Amino acid sequence: MRILAVLGEGGHTKEMVRLVELLGEGYEFGYVLVADDDLSEKKITVPGPIFRVIRPRDKAHNLPNDVRKFLVCAWQAWRAVRRFRPLAMISTGPSVAVPVALVCKLTGVKVIFVETGSRVTALSTTGRIMYCLADLFLVQWEPLLEKYPRAVYAGRLW
Numbered sequence: 667m668r669i670l671a672v673l674g675e676g677g678h679t680k681e682m683v684r685l686v687e688l689l690g691e692g693y694e695f696g697y698v699l700v701a702d703d704d705l706s707e708k709k710i711t712v713p714g715p716i717f718r719v720i721r722p723r724d725k726a727h728n729l730p731n732d733v734r735k736f737l738v739c740a741w742q743a744w745r746a747v748r749r750f751r752p753l754a755m756i757s758t759g760p761s762v763a764v765p766v767a768l769v770c771k772l773t774g775v776k777v778i779f780v781e782t783g784s785r786v787t788a789l790s791t792t793g794r795i796m797y798c799l800a801d802l803f804l805v806q807w808e809p810l811l812e813k814y815p816r817a818v819y820a821g822r823l824w
Contacts, residue, residue: 687712697716
């Protein structure tokens with residue numbers, strides 16, 4: 667079974683790498699990383715092809731520029747999905763997960779989202795978007811189940 671794992675930076679990568687390790691053998695992993703993230707690639711412990719995409723938005727939040735970058739990111743994600751042909755995509759919360767998940771939904775790939783462990787009482791911006799897109803939405807804190815009934819409590823990753 668092929669799974670496309672979307673890595674973010676920092677804690678998102680730590681959680682995703684841990685999740686890949688927990689899933690164990692029997693899966694073939696491919697990875698999506700933003701083009702300027704060299705650290706995450708070095709933390710991957712289970713080998714697989716790496717696909718680079720442009721960062722879908724800037725910290726400056728320039729709407730026309732963010733829309734353009736989102737579309738370029740989605741195009742690059744589509745190429746990665748077409749090449750790797752995963753059955754599922756999984757992510758732990760970086761913003762790059764949104765265009766990748768949208769492409770996956772449009773191509774019939776199942777989307778699994780794990781809200782980052784740092785979110786205890788409210789979802790992140792990415793989490794609020796992915797709550798609408800994900801086929802399976804997991805949280806690491808039980809209090810989130812009260813506000814988000816479709817969520818599944820999965821316990822902590824770290």
